[in-house]
Amino acid sequence: MDENTRKYYIETYGCQMNVRDSELMAGVLRKEGYTAASSPEEADLILFNTCCVRDHAEKRLMGNIGALKELKDEKPSTVIGVCGCMMQQKEVSDRFFRRFRHVDLVMGTNSIASLPDYLMRISAGYRVNAVTGINEDVVEGIPSVRNLSHSAFVNIMYGCNNFCTYCIVPYVRGRERSRRSEDILREIRSLADAGYTEITLLGQNVNSYGNTNGDIRFPELLARVNGVDGLKRIRFMTSHPKDLSDRLIDAMAENSRVCNHVHLPMQSGSDRILKKMNRHYDLNRYTSIVDRLRSTVKDVEITTDIIVGFPGETEEDFTDTMAAVERIGFASAFTFKYSPRPGTAAAGMEDQIPEAVKAERLKRLNALQNRKTKENNEKYAGYTGEVLIEGFDSKNSSVAFGKYTNFKMVYFDREGAEIGQYRTVTADTVRNNSLRGHIQHDND
Ligand code: SF4
Numbered sequence: 342m343d344e345n346t347r348k349y350y351i352e353t354y355g356c357q358m359n360v361r362d363s364e365l366m367a368g369v370l371r372k373e374g375y376t377a378a379s380s381p382e383e384a385d386l387i388l389f390n391t392c393c394v395r396d397h398a399e400k401r402l403m404g405n406i407g408a409l410k411e412l413k414d415e416k417p418s419t420v421i422g423v424c425g426c427m428m429q430q431k432e433v434s435d436r437f438f439r440r441f442r443h444v445d446l447v448m449g450t451n452s453i454a455s456l457p458d459y460l461m462r463i464s465a466g467y468r469v470n471a472v473t474g475i476n477e478d479v480v481e482g483i484p485s486v487r488n489l490s491h492s493a494f495v496n497i498m499y500g501c502n503n504f505c506t507y508c509i510v511p512y513v514r515g516r517e518r519s520r521r522s523e524d525i526l527r528e529i530r531s532l533a534d535a536g537y538t539e540i541t542l543l544g545q546n547v548n549s550y551g552n553t554n555g556d557i558r559f560p561e562l563l564a565r566v567n568g569v570d571g572l573k574r575i576r577f578m579t580s581h582p583k584d585l586s587d588r589l590i591d592a593m594a595e596n597s598r599v600c601n602h603v604h605l606p607m608q609s610g611s612d613r614i615l616k617k618m619n620r621h622y623d624l625n626r627y628t629s630i631v632d633r634l635r636s637t638v639k640d641v642e643i644t645t646d647i648i649v650g651f652p653g654e655t656e657e658d659f660t661d662t663m664a665a666v667e668r669i670g671f672a673s674a675f676t677f678k679y680s681p682r683p684g685t686a687a688a689g690m691e692d693q694i695p696e697a698v699k700a701e702r703l704k705r706l707n708a709l710q711n712r713k714t715k716e717n718n719e720k721y722a723g724y725t726g727e728v729l730i731e732g733f734d735s736k737n738s739s740v741a742f743g744k745y746t747n748f749k750m751v752y753f754d755r756e757g758a759e760i761g762q763y764r765t766v767t768a769d770t771v772r773n774n775s776l777r778g779h780i781q782h783d784n785d
Contacts, residue, residue: 346376347373347374347375347376347385347386348375348376348377348378348383348384348385348386349366349367349370349375349376349377349378349384349385349386349387349388350377350378350379350380350381350383350384350386350387350388351363351366351367351387351388351389351390352381352387352388352389352390352405353390354389354390354391354392354395354398354402354425355390355391355392355394355395355398355425355426356392356394357494357541357543357578358496358514358543358545359390359391359392359425359426360488360494361485361494361496361543362390362424362425362450362453363388363390364485364486364487364488364494365453365483365484365485366388366390366424366453366456367485367486368483368484368485368486369453369454369456369457369483369484370386370456371484371486372457372484373456373457373460377486381409381412382412384419385418385419385420386419386420386422386460387409387419387420387421387422388422388423388424389402389405389406389422389423389424389425390424390425391423391424391425391426391427391428392425392426392427393426393427393429393430393433393509393513393682394426394508394509394510394682398427399427399433402423402427406421406423406437406441406444407441409421409443410441410443413443414443420445420446420460420463421443421444421445421446422444422445422446422447422448422459423437423444423446423447423448424446424447424448424449424450424452425449425450426450426509426510426513426514427513428447428448428449428450428472429449429450429472429475429512429513429514430509430512430513430684431472434447434449434470434472435470438468438470444468445463445468445469446459446460446463446468446469446470446471447469447470447471447472448469448471448472448473449471449472449473449475449513450475450513450514450515451473451474451475451477451515452471452472452473453480453483454480454483455471459471474515475500475512475513475514475515475516477515478518479499479518479519479520481520481524489761490535490536490537490761491536491537491538491539491729491760491761492537492538492539492540492541492729492731492761493532493537493539493540493541494541494543495525495528495529495532495540495541495542495543496520496543496544497519497520497525497542497543497544497547497550497562498517498518498519498520498544498545498546498547498549498550498553499514499515499517499518499520499544499545500514500515500516500517500518500545501514501516501517501545501546502516502517502546502549503545503546503581503619503621504619504686505608505618505619505620506617506618506619506685506686506687506690507618507648507651507679507681507682507685507687508682508685509682509684509685510545512684512685514545516553517545517546517549517552517553518553518554519544519550519551519552519553519554519556521554521556522551522556522557522562522565525542525562525566526565526566526569529566529569529572530569533569533570533571533572534571536571537571537572538571538572538573538574538729538761538763539572539573539574539575539576539729540566540572540574540575540576541576541577541578542562542563542566542575542576542577542578543577543578544577544579545579546579546580546581546584547559547577547578547579547580548580548581548584548585548586548589549581549584550562558588559577559589559592560586560588560589560591560592561592563575563577563589563592563593563596563599564592564595564596566598567596567597567598567599572598573598573729573763574598574600574729574746575596575598575599575600576600576602578604579604579606580603580604580605580606581606582605582606582607582620582622582626582627582630583620583621583622583626585603585605585630587633590630590633590634590637590638591637593634593637593638593641594637594638594639600746600747600748601638601639601640601641601642601746601747602641602642602643602644602746602747602748603634603641603642603643603644604643604644604645604646605627605630605631605643605644605645606645606646606647607627607645607646607647607665607669608620608646608647608648609647609648609651609654609658609661609662610624610658610661610662610663610664610665610666611624611654611657611658611659611661611662612624612625612661613653613658614651614653614654614658617651617652617653617687617690618648618651618687619686624661624665627665628665628668628669631643631669640726640746640747641747642672642717642747642748642749643669643671643672644671644672644673644674644675644748645669645671645674645675646674646675646676646677647662647666647674647675647676647677647706648676648677648678648679649662649676649677649678649679649699649702649703649706650678650679650694650698650699650702650703651679651687651694652679652687652690652691652692652693652694653690653692653694654679654694654702659702662706663705663706663709666706666709666710666713667709667713670713670716670717671710671713671714671717672714672717672747672748672749673710673714673717673774674710676703676706676707676710677703678696678699678700678703679694679699681693711773714773714774715771715773718749718771718772718773718774718775718776719771721749721751721768721771721776722768722769722770722771723767723768723769724745724767724768724776725765725766725767725768725781726745726746726765726766727745727746727763727764727765727766728743728744728745728751728753728763728764728765728766729743729744729761729762729763730742730743730755730758730759730760730761730762730763730764731743731744731760732760733755733760734752738755739754739755740752740753740754740755741753741754741755741758742775743764743766745766749776750774750775750776751766751768751775751776751777751778752775752776752777752778753766753777753778753779753780754779754780756780758780764780764781765780765781766778766779766780766781767779767781
């Protein structure tokens with residue numbers, strides 16, 4: 342094979358952490374002389390970066406991997422690898438490796454830097470099963486190919502120590518490890534120098550940044566990132582309510598580049614269920630954070646995650662969730678039916694809720710949240726603010742879309758503007774899930 346013409350294709354599933362891992366894998370492969378392919382058929386190396394958080398993920402992945410057998414038969418030199426969270430579950434990766442003989446490589450979440458070694462072993466004729474431990478030290482300096490040229494994800498920590506009873510993440514991403522603040526700041530300065538204006542600081546629980554390595558705490562990190570010249574927007578996710586401090590709320594208000602949006606997973610409005618979920622806060626604590634955010638951070642918007650049908654959830658517990666959603670008024674919410682993840686505490690709980698009950702509760706919750714989203718949007722009629730342009734309407738490329746600092750999405754006539762640029766936009770029309778507006782000109 343000609344070293345200079347090798348091409349990679351990476352298919353990414355799941356959250357921003359996985360998107361960022363794929364950028365790092367692409368960077369490692371570029372350094373090895375690969376270029377990006379536009380389809381699996383064109384590629385010499387196909388990598389599936391998997392997620393195990395979503396329901397039926399394994400089944401879907403099996404279908405996709407199985408379908409590649411034909412491609413491998415036609416072009417046996419194609420290397421097929423499967424990596425990411427799902428493969429970090431040893432019994433799953435072993436099963437994949439045994440079942441799919443056309444898969445050359447399985448690796449977990451911590452082996453990105455070793456990818457060239459694995460590829461070398463594969464080119465020597467071996468199949469490689471390389472799932473390593475999950476608590477490896479943070480590796481710095483891995484090259485990356487970023488998907489966008491104006492907005493970048495920056496990991497500030499890896500893993501999680503919280504063991505929410507429904508969640509697989511601590512088992513597949515390991516214990517919490519924070520990056521050193523000077524490494525984070527160096528990366529962000531070089532991104533700003535390269536023209537990036539929006540940074541999203543990533544971690545499973547960014548509010549506990551610095552807990553494990555004695556470094557500065559998250560509010561201080563935000564203040565230092567705020568001081569990086571060239572940046573316009575600093576976002577962060579995800580925040581665990583138990584660790585969201587008053588200091589952080591003050592830091593959001595004091596540092597002008599930190600965006601006025603918090604994604605704050607509530608999960609349930611019932612204290613009894615929150616306890617069973619091992620969330621370490623009650624609804625009272627949650628709503629007091631929301632109230633303080635709203636009284637301290639101008640125009641702040643709060644989005645959330647909610648699970649319905651957690652084991653043991655009674656109609657009364659669900660009513661508490663509905664009442665909390667009604668009272669709090671989230672800008673938007675990701676809502677899920679609980680589904681058991683093997684190996685987690687909740688999967689072994691006895692009082693699992695029937696699917697039909699979960700589905701019916703989800704329907705009621707979604708109807709309520711849709712109404713609340715619309716109500717929230719109605720506040721924006723006539724609102725003017727700066728929007729970062731993210732893309733163009735797929736059906737009409739003269740219409741651009743982007744977000745205000747507080748994550749509200751608005752559509753407007755593009756007027757020649759490009760992705761990555763900022764425009765001042767006034768919202769005119771309120772839709773169910775978004776706003777429609779126009780670019781504000783100086784003489785308007
Ligand atoms: S905080 Fe809970 S839900 Fe979030 S990653 Fe950690 S264990 Fe999972």
